[in-house]
Amino acid sequence: xxxxxxxxxxxxxxxxxxxxxxxxxxxxxxxxxxxxxxxxxxxxxxxxxxxxxxxxxxxxxxxxxxxxxxxxxxxxxxxxxxxxxxxxxxxxxxxxxxxxxxxxxxxxxxxxxxxxxxxx
Amino acid sequence: xxxxxxxxxxxxxxxxxxxxxxxxxxxxxxxxxxxxxxxxxxxxxxxxxxxxxxxxxxxxxxxxxxxxxxxxxxxxxxxxxxxxxxxxxxxxxxxxxxxxxxxxxxxxxxxxxxxxxxxxxxxxxxxxxxxxxxxxxxxxxxxxxxxxxxxxxxxxxxxxxxxxxxxxxxxxxxxxxxxxxxxxxxxxxxxxxxxxxxxxxxxxxxxxxxxxxxxxxxxxxxxxxxxxxxxxxxxxxxxxxxxxxxxxxxxxxxxxxxxxxxxxxxxxxxxxxxxxxxxxxxxxxxxxxxxxxxxxxxxxxxxxxxxxxxxxxxxxxxxxxxxxxxxxxxxxxxxxxxxxxxxxxxxxxxxxxxxxxxxxxxxxxxxxxxxxxxxxxxxxxxxxxxxxxxxxxxxxxxxxxxxxxxxxxxxxxxxxxxxxxxxxxxxxxxxxxxxxxxxxxxx
Numbered sequence: 001x002x003x004x005x006x007x008x009x010x011x012x013x014x015x016x017x018x019x020x021x022x023x024x025x026x027x028x029x030x031x032x033x034x035x036x037x038x039x040x041x042x043x044x045x046x047x048x049x050x051x052x053x054x055x056x057x058x059x060x061x062x063x064x065x066x067x068x069x070x071x072x073x074x075x076x077x078x079x080x081x082x083x084x085x086x087x088x089x090x091x092x093x094x095x096x097x098x099x100x101x102x103x104x105x106x107x108x109x110x111x112x113x114x115x116x117x118x119x120x
Numbered sequence: 121x122x123x124x125x126x127x128x129x130x131x132x133x134x135x136x137x138x139x140x141x142x143x144x145x146x147x148x149x150x151x152x153x154x155x156x157x158x159x160x161x162x163x164x165x166x167x168x169x170x171x172x173x174x175x176x177x178x179x180x181x182x183x184x185x186x187x188x189x190x191x192x193x194x195x196x197x198x199x200x201x202x203x204x205x206x207x208x209x210x211x212x213x214x215x216x217x218x219x220x221x222x223x224x225x226x227x228x229x230x231x232x233x234x235x236x237x238x239x240x241x242x243x244x245x246x247x248x249x250x251x252x253x254x255x256x257x258x259x260x261x262x263x264x265x266x267x268x269x270x271x272x273x274x275x276x277x278x279x280x281x282x283x284x285x286x287x288x289x290x291x292x293x294x295x296x297x298x299x300x301x302x303x304x305x306x307x308x309x310x311x312x313x314x315x316x317x318x319x320x321x322x323x324x325x326x327x328x329x330x331x332x333x334x335x336x337x338x339x340x341x342x343x344x345x346x347x348x349x350x351x352x353x354x355x356x357x358x359x360x361x362x363x364x365x366x367x368x369x370x371x372x373x374x375x376x377x378x379x380x381x382x383x384x385x386x387x388x389x390x391x392x393x394x395x396x397x398x399x400x401x402x403x404x405x406x407x408x409x410x411x412x413x414x415x416x417x418x419x420x421x422x423x424x425x426x427x428x429x430x431x432x433x434x435x436x437x438x439x440x441x442x443x444x445x446x447x448x449x450x451x452x453x454x455x456x457x458x459x460x461x462x463x464x465x466x467x468x469x470x471x472x473x474x475x476x477x478x479x480x481x482x483x484x485x486x487x488x489x490x491x492x493x494x495x496x497x498x499x500x501x502x503x504x505x506x507x508x509x510x511x512x513x514x515x516x517x518x519x520x521x522x523x524x525x526x527x528x529x530x531x532x533x534x535x536x537x538x539x540x541x542x543x544x545x546x547x548x549x550x551x552x553x554x555x556x557x558x559x560x561x562x563x
Contacts, residue, residue, distance in 0.1 A: 031414075032227035034514040034521070035487050053543065055489050057226040057514050058414065082487070 001090075002106055003115035004066050009090055010109060018067055018106070019094045022054075025119050027089035030056040033082040038074040039096060045071060047105070052095050054085070067105050069098035197243035198335045198392040199399055206410050213413060214308035216244040221412040229415035230516040234383060234557070237341035238411035239402050246311025247331040247389055248318065250302040255325035257302050261295070264321045266438065266461045268448035272297045277361045277376050279446050281438060282317060287463030287470065288434040289441065290317065292426065294387075296363045296376060303363070303374060305336065305387070307428050334374075335395035340385030340419070342560060343407040348375075348386055351401060355386065360561040369401040370394065381416065382423025383560045422515045422522060424481060424554030430492060431479060431510045431524055437463070439470035440526065442479045442554075478532040481552035482509065482523040482540070488547060489513050489521040490540040496527055497539045500546050506531045509540065515556055522556045523549070 002010045007026035011019045027033070035055035045051050045065040052063035074096045078084055084093045110118060194212045203210060208219030219241065221229060232238055250257040258269040267280035277296035281289045291310040296303040306314045311330070318328045339348055348355045351368045358364060358377040366375050371394030379385040390398050402408050417427070426432045432441045449455050453468045484490050489512055496507035512523030523540075531538055534553045539546035 031221065032225055032514075032516075035489060037488070053488075055514075057418065057516070060489075060491070079487075 001112060002109035003112065003118075004109050005118065006064055006066070007119075008063060008066050010066055010106065011094075012103065012106065013097065016100055016103065017072060018069065018098050018100055018103075020063070020066060020096055020098065021094040022063065022085070022089050023115070023119075024089050027086050030054070030061065030085075031058045032056055033085040036078040036082045036085065036095075038076070038079060039071050041071055041074060043071045045069060045098065054082075063095060065098070066109070067098060067100050068102070069100035071096050072099045073097040195244075197241055198395040199241045199243065199337075202396055202399055203241065203410070208410070208412060211413070214244055216308065218244060219410070219412040221414045222410050224409055226412070226414035226418065227516045229409060229411045230418050232409045233341045233381060233411055233415060233419055234517055234560075235342060236407040236409075237339055237343040237347050237385075237405070238381075238415070239399060239408050240338040240340065240411050240416055241335070241399070242338050242387070243335040243392075243395070244308040245336055246304075246306040246308060246314060247334055247336060248304040248306060248311075248315060249327075249329045249331060250304065250318070250322065251300070251327040251329070253325060253327050257322070257326045258297065260322050260326045261302060262451070262457060263460060264317065264462070265293075265295070266447045266451050266464065266467065267295065268450045268457070269295055269297075269302070270457065271448070271450060274299050275363050277363050277378060281432070281443065281446065282314065283438070283461055283463040283467065284434055285462050285466075286435075287437040287439075287466035289428070289432045289436060289438060289443075290314075290434055292428055292432065294376070294378065296374075298363060298365070298374065303389075305389075309429065331389075333392050334389050335392045337388045337390060337395065337399060337402070338379050338381075338385060339388065339402060339408070340379045340381040340383045340411075341407075342383065344383070344385040345562070347402060347405045347408055350405060351398075358386075360384070360563050369398040371398060373398070377562065380423075380425055381419035382425065382555055382557055383419070384562045417511075418513060418516055421511050421513060421524065422517055422555065422557040423559065424524065424556065426479075427511055436479075436526070437467055437470055437475070439467060440475045440477050440479060444471060474529060476529055477507070477526045478529055479510070479524060480507075480527055480532050480534075481554040481556060482512070482525055482538075483550045483552040483556075484521040484523065484540060485537075485548040485550060487521065488542050490523045490542060490547070490549060494523075494525075494540045494542055496525060496531075496549065497541065497546060498531060500539050500548075506538065517557050522552075524554065527551065 007023045009021050013019050033056050037053040039051045046068050049065045050062040051065045054061050194217045196217050203219040207223045209221050210217045211220045261269045265280045274297050280295050281292040284290050291307050291314050294305040315330045352366045360377050363376040374389040376387045450457050490509050491512045494509040495505040498506045507527030509523045509525040515522035534551050536551040540549045
């Protein structure tokens with residue numbers, strides 16, 4: 001698992017598919033999530049593009065695409081039950097999966113120890 | 121993701137600067153962004169005063185709030201150490217370091233308050249005593265508020281607001297008749313301006329004293345009476361908007377049966393030295409949780425109660441805001457003490473002729489919250505805005521997004537379907553009767 005400075009986690013699955021979610025730390029800081037808007041499957045995304053809208057009781061935030069690729073699956077369960085994001089942010093409550101051409105960008109992201117140091 | 125880690129910082133900034141200026145006539149400004157990333161909604165009944173600048177009480181009026189930091193930073197209430205001990209997230213709000221939430225979280229804090237009882241520290245709010253000297257304080261205060269103060273019975277309280285010459289609202293407040301004096305509670309961000317207004321308008325006929333050595337706690341929720349009765353059984357005799365002087369946990373407290381959550385409950389003015397003892401005594405009850413400003417905001421929103429600086433301000437009138445119920449008959453045209461307050465002619469004219477814009481409840485039909493600043497349209501495409509959201513978010517008791525805002529009179533009937541523009545998309549929103557959650561007051 002890799003981590004971004006935007007508090008996303010990325011996990012490679014099936015060779016060229018990257019699963020994206022938000023970290024426990026992010027979920028805790030956000031507070032209770034009440035709304036999630038996901039991209040459509042088939043959308044091509046580029047790094048740093050806003051792909052998900054997430055709203056908590058406190059505020060609206062975006063999730064940025066951490067990598068270039070095509071959205072191949074989204075976690076529809078979060079739309080019906082946004083509170084799941086708080087229950088299991090680093091497991092069941094992933095947001096979307098992106099099929100990527102070039103996985104090398106993963107090397108730019110932090111490992112768990114580096115992320116823990118980053119959030120202090 | 122963007123903003124998650126920044127949330128506390130964003131909160132701090134929102135608390136310090138607020139929106140920067142009153143929202144003005146709701147159509148007057150176009151919010152360039154259609155997403156509210158900041159957390160203005162954490163403001164609780166107060167945010168900016170009529171001067172347009174959120175400022176702490178330690179500063180002069182019209183001082184920029186940043187100056188507070190030069191003077192040693194934000195103020196703390198007598199319960200600051202207790203908040204920290206309880207694990208609160210602290211934010212700067214109206215010049216004070218205040219708890220925005222505790223480890224329970226906004227959603228559960230909100231639900232706990234309605235189901236059982238929540239304890240709020242509202243010590244940042246202003247407490248003011250008015251005493252008659254050459255003139256009767258109640259009659260004198262009627263020069264500044266369109267409220268029947270002279271007719272307010274002893275040991276009773278009522279809601280009111282200061283108006284300006286244009287009929288706008290300078291602040292909203294509670295007025296209690298405590299026998300030989302009036303006791304006012306005003307919004308934190310406005311308290312200096314309010315005291316200045318009272319001094320200018322009432323002295324030397326009336327003695328105006330701003331109290332800075334009393335804390336203010338609110339105990340709200342269905343179990344509030346049972347909890348407080350454990351400290352003094354006399355609270356059971358109080359009805360909604362009664363006030364009394366009662367001993368609680370060894371201290372002489374000024375208690376009112378009121379609050380700002382839509383629930384039954386009490387507001388308790390307590391000498392600051394006794395505040396922590398009282399708060400701990402209340403928190404010791406298994407039904408009581410400490411509740412932060414975040415839940416206070418969602419509770420008052422569901423209750424349809426206005427947040428000063430957002431839902432009402434110096435450019436919105438009581439008639440537009442739907443607050444004419446707070447102007448008693450005796451102060452309306454034809455009444456024995458009609459008018460005589462700032463903007464009375466304008467407000468009387470609006471009561472007779474109607475207004476172009478009205479504050480309404482708004483229920484987004486989808487799941488997306490519509491927050492402050494969202495523009496409202498009559499059609500799904502095209503046309504000019506017919507309104508704007510002034511407070512909005514998720515209503516934990518309603519289980520769906522709720523909002524309030526101003527819309528044109530033609531669009532203000534409950535049930536009217538309008539469209540709020542969120543992130544560039546027009547989403548259906550229905551005009552709804554307020555409150556969203558029925559009040560639990562003990563009348």
